[in-house]
Amino acid sequence: xxxxxxxxxxxGIPGPHIPQSEVxxxxxxxREQEGKEAYIDPFRRLRxxxxxxxFTCIVKEGTKYQLQxxxxxxxxxxxxxxxxxxxxxxxxxxxxxxxxxxxxxxDVKLSPDHRVPRSRGGGNEESNWQPLCEQCxxxxxxxxxxxxxxxxxxxxxxxxxxxxxxxxxNNKAQIKRLADSKGQHQSDLVNEILRNHFSRL
Numbered sequence: 001x002x003x004x005x006x007x008x009x010x011x012g013i014p015g016p017h018i019p020q021s022e023v024x025x026x027x028x029x030x031r032e033q034e035g036k037e038a039y040i041d042p043f044r045r046l047r048x049x050x051x052x053x054x055f056t057c058i059v060k061e062g063t064k065y066q067l068q069x070x071x072x073x074x075x076x077x078x079x080x081x082x083x084x085x086x087x088x089x090x091x092x093x094x095x096x097x098x099x100x101x102x103x104x105x106x107d108v109k110l111s112p113d114h115r116v117p118r119s120r121g122g123g124n125e126e127s128n129w130q131p132l133c134e135q136c137x138x139x140x141x142x143x144x145x146x147x148x149x150x151x152x153x154x155x156x157x158x159x160x161x162x163x164x165x166x167x168x169x170n171n172k173a174q175i176k177r178l179a180d181s182k183g184q185h186q187s188d189l190v191n192e193i194l195r196n197h198f199s200r201l
Contacts, residue, residue: 001026002049006058006067015067023065041138047145080124082112091131098133100140100159108133115157117144122151130159 005026007015020043027042039045046065049055054073059066082090090112096105110131116122132140140156151157155164167175167190179189 001030002046003055003067006065013067013070017061017064017066020063020065040134041141044138044141047141082124082126082129086126086129087112090126090129094131097131098136099130100132100136100156103133108135111137113137113140116151120144120151 002023005022006018007013023046024042027045028038031038046058050058056073057067057069057071059068081087091105091110096110097103098108098110111134112129113132114122114124115128115130122128143156153162155162175186175189179186182189184192
């Protein structure tokens with residue numbers, strides 16, 4: 001259904017630019033026909049089509065998708081889940097809590113997540129699994145899309161080690177004012193301040 005949407009009858013290649021809203025509608029329709037609830041993150045299914053089925057010719061530009069060629073790459077190794085016994089051990093190790101937000105099962109449904117995404121070389125070994133609630137899992141999936149930063153110092157991949165850094169509003173305002181006055185990007189300024197601080201220790 002997604003491919004038919006991206007390459008409608010009579011269309012050439014590259015195909016038309018299809019907005020996310022139409023992609024979501026097609027995926028929701030397929031779920032409804034199966035008698036299932038709509039996905040929170042329907043675009044994850046599209047990313048799996050791109051990765052696991054080899055359709056890297058589907059390209060996202062802004063909020064639109066386009067089928068840019070008919071070349072299909074090799075399929076990736078099918079997605080696996082940890083065995084029931086291993087999944088139980090993983091959950092027990094976290095006291096049945098989502099490692100990112102800390103919410104506890106059964107208040108939230110935990111799902112197994114690859115710390116380092118398979119698209120970045122992560123495997124199915126025990127150390128690469130973590131329990132995340134469905135909401136955090138979807139947020140992580142969206143955050144990882146197109147990211148090429150170091151997974152091994154990421155608060156999504158290793159939340160028990162690298163906590164999310166929260167800067168209070170007053171400091172954000174001061175950073176913005178100083179960055180604007182120096183003509184710098186705010187992130188560059190913060191990293192410069194941190195480098196200067198650590199160099200004096």
